[in-house]
Amino acid sequence: MNLEKVVFGFFIILACTLNFGFFIGDIERIDLHHPGELFAAVAVNLVALVLKFGDRTHIGATHLATGLAACLQLLAAALVWTWDAYVAQNAMTPATMSTIVSLSGGALLANLISVTLLIGETLRASR
């Protein structure tokens, strides 16, 4: 067992699961999407992104690309929320929430690709 692989896999999967946890639920229902979960998803996705740095193989580059895409989408979602709540000072509306959740849905897709890559890599190198 390789500790690096454990940590790497853990963060990739955790990034995906947190993302999924925030995303799941009716897209317009405000009470089904907790800001804490979005925060955790952003934080873990950033850590996963840093973990993907520095791998110069082809699959490493693809990993990095999916990580960048996921972080971009999640940060956009967080930014929309922050803007709406603090700058525009609006009460949360179903329309805003659906924007945020759909952005996180895009990030979820990128995270799923990342997990698929992880699984594919694991299966290929099964020893």
Place this chain on the structure above:
Amino acid sequence: MGDVLFLVLRRLRVPLITLLVVYAVSVAGLVAIPGVDGDGRPWRMGYFHALYVMSYTATTIGFGEIPYPFTDAQRLWVTVAIYLSVIGWAYTLGSVFALSQDPTFRAAASRSLFLRRVARLREPYCVICGYGRSGTEIARALDDLRVRLVIVESDPTRVASIAVQPFSVAPLVLVADARRPEVLRDAGIAKAECRAVLAMTGDDEANQTIAIGTRVLDPNTQVIARVVDPVMHANLAEFGGVHVINPFHTFALNVGLDFAAPAVLQLEEWLTCAPGADRPEPLRLPRGHWVLAGYGRFGRPLAAALGASGQSWQAFDPHFVPPDEAEDRVHARGGTEDGLRAAGIERAVGVIAGTDSDTVNLAVVKMARRANPAAAVIVRRNKAYNQALIEAAEPTLTFVQSDLMLHEVLQSLTTPLLERFLELARRDGGVLAREACDRLDAAFGARVPGVWTFDCDPAQPGIRQALSEGGTPLRVGELLLDPRDPAVRLAAVPLMLSRAAPSGRPTDTGRPQRWLPPGSRARAVEAPGAGVLDRAGTGLPESGRGASIALPPESTVLAPGDRVLFAGAPGVEALQRRFLLDPSPIEFVRTGVEPARGWLFRRLAARARPRT
């Protein structure tokens, strides 16, 4: 660039993750801990405010407690967060600074910077491998000619010296071993802008490797290599396409030429001195018995040249190892004075102090002068800083390797045709050289002319018509008339006509030859070290070139792609250049009438002509 970025990312992975975790935990804690608002009602901090508070707290800016004063529970947590984040930042910044000081990282970063700069070069440049004495001299002279330079040198102390030297345009420098092909490629030898690669390290083997590597990687780049070892010299000549300069060999050939064909040597000196200077007088070394001090890589070729030209010689060298064909002529025993005496210093007409120690050479000169005051003295100078000492000894001739290298390299870079002409003169053995000397004498008397190449490039607007089929053929003689007044002849001598190879390529390399500014040789040869006794090296094979006609008659018809080597007075090159820029001078020197330029006047002239 990518390399450096990846290196940074990999090395900073742990600090960055630490920082991320610290921030995430602190922000999450701030959000989780209940607080109160200004009216004492329960209130929870949002993620945005929490991140804001953490950002200024962690970076020790400290705006205070916003938007409401903290509760004690919040303060407790913020205290923890402050220590965590300061440690996180200290760790990250420490890692960044450590990385920026790391030699591996610095090497990778400077290499990456070098690569980008080479890739951005859009003007002709030369690659100099090896920044020793020859490399330094050549770099300085090429810099004077405003040629961009890329220098590859493996010794970091030498590289550091480049930064403090007064270059007009800072050269691009790479600290690396040029023997490795990827280093050559990084130095940009395969780029179209790279005009020449100069292998000038002190190591023959390295120079050979560089030369062959360059030829293989890019056959179109001109390669000049300094090689002393005769076997490697032969190897490279066999390999082809590499211009080998062997300074010892070249010097010996010049000495031999002074005995065998003084006219050839005089022609060479005449054409390679600084233009405008007085004509160099032939050296005329005395004939008879010569004594050599030092029989190594410098002495051997000299001894061979002396022997070939019928002079007797004996040598003294304490390091001489007997099994050798020249055994009976080289004395190895005793001190310097005894050795010189054994070699026949009393009856000698000349002494050559050619050891690799300047002190020994000076001692030899002193002893020789004492034993035989009338003898001519040739001294080899090894170290640049001994110049004053050697000059004080007033030798007949001084050999300085870096000066000779500089002269040879500049000659072959600036006027390659001149080199070919001198090669022809040397092979011819004296008749051609005497003829050329007579013509030069008639044209310039005792002055040194400038030398340049006139390109019959059909793309030039001035001669396009004359070179195209159906036009009146252009003759060499027409280029010798003053474009301002055809009754006056330009003070110029056509030395050689180089006809394009049958493939139609106008030059040896397929690249434009005129990449140095016009008149550059004039300045180049004024550079320190325009030696008296220099000579063009050999190395480029004759095959693959077109024909070369030495001293073409004035009636010779020029074809597109021809290149004519001229020697002429100052300013003549600029006058001749007018023929290229616009067609009227050619018309004018042919007919004596300024041709009409505008459309209307051309029509009028065409209508007027049949009537007259």
